[in-house]
Amino acid sequence: MRLNEHARAKVNLTLAVLGRRADGYHVLDSLVAFADVADSLSLEVGPDLSLEVSGPRAEGAGALADNLVLKAANALASRFPGLVLGHFHLMKALPAAAGLGGGSSDAAAALRLLARANKLALTHDAVVEAARATGSDVPVCLEARSRWMRGAGEILSEPVALPPLPALLVNPGVATPTAEVFRALAFEPGHVAPYDEMLPRCIGLAGKPASLVDFIASGRNDLQPPAIALRPVIGEAIEAVGQQPGCRLARMSGSGATVFGLFDTREAAKIAAEALRPFKPGWWIVETSIG
Numbered sequence: 001m002r003l004n005e006h007a008r009a010k011v012n013l014t015l016a017v018l019g020r021r022a023d024g025y026h027v028l029d030s031l032v033a034f035a036d037v038a039d040s041l042s043l044e045v046g047p048d049l050s051l052e053v054s055g056p057r058a059e060g061a062g063a064l065a066d067n068l069v070l071k072a073a074n075a076l077a078s079r080f081p082g083l084v085l086g087h088f089h090l091m092k093a094l095p096a097a098a099g100l101g102g103g104s105s106d107a108a109a110a111l112r113l114l115a116r117a118n119k120l121a122l123t124h125d126a127v128v129e130a131a132r133a134t135g136s137d138v139p140v141c142l143e144a145r146s147r148w149m150r151g152a153g154e155i156l157s158e159p160v161a162l163p164p165l166p167a168l169l170v171n172p173g174v175a176t177p178t179a180e181v182f183r184a185l186a187f188e189p190g191h192v193a194p195y196d197e198m199l200p201r202c203i204g205l206a207g208k209p210a211s212l213v214d215f216i217a218s219g220r221n222d223l224q225p226p227a228i229a230l231r232p233v234i235g236e237a238i239e240a241v242g243q244q245p246g247c248r249l250a251r252m253s254g255s256g257a258t259v260f261g262l263f264d265t266r267e268a269a270k271i272a273a274e275a276l277r278p279f280k281p282g283w284w285i286v287e288t289s290i291g
Helices: 069-078 102-117 127-134 180-187 209-217 224-230 234-241 266-278
Strands: 002-020 026-046 050-054 085-091 147-151 165-172 245-252 257-261 284-290
Touching: 002 165, 002 284, 026 069, 026 102, 026 266, 050 127, 050 165, 069 085, 069 102, 085 102, 102 127, 127 284, 165 209, 165 234, 180 224, 209 245, 224 234, 224 245, 234 257, 234 266, 257 266, 266 284
Parallel strands: 050 085
Antiparallel strands: 002 026, 026 085, 026 147, 026 284, 165 257, 165 284, 245 257
16 A cells, blocks of 8 residues: 655744743744645555655755654654554655755654554644654644644644745755754743734734735744854845745745745746746745745
């Protein structure tokens, strides 16, 4: 039996970093959505666990032993005795260390496949606990639906209805390791700043794309300034996207280096992609929708 899943790119439309808990984890408040670009993951059910990686971005996936697909599978197996496993094949299309949660989305897809193979609900305690044990972004990627994510990634709102937002994703070809960017914030453990939650203000904007983009623009990504300081080309990418006709907002996703641009129309995003590609041949430039 062969099962298939898409591992969609995660986009942090907003990302406030409120401080660090006493345990060292940073406290976040983020509106997370998913783009219509993805890695592909399949599972051939069998007695043993294995992984094969291919595709245009396979080299960026790193060593197999460190892959989050295997980490998620092992985490679930340790929590659900007798788990049916098998051979995973990951087709890697998303750039790595890019602020798109590629590895986390792959891990979440692996958990979805194993849940299907074992007739487990995604809300099963073992699945939820395995997601949390695998990585901070894996829980929000488990169902790949837009939500507010808080804490260290473990506090999730109910799904937030967002319309498809025409968008451009641009990665300038540099990796920005998450730990390095967070370390640049230099927050002392044990201090968390108060914050006016944005979630209540988001309710009711699902049918108003223009107002929704204005709402997102009123937020921020606190990791953007330190990421630009570490990788100045991110600032160049934000400027290049923001200057395109029809772009309403250009901002970095996650810890970078990928930048998203929100556009008035899908056609405007497509024209922007075609305009940028000849001048930035080494950049990953994809027209998509986010929602």
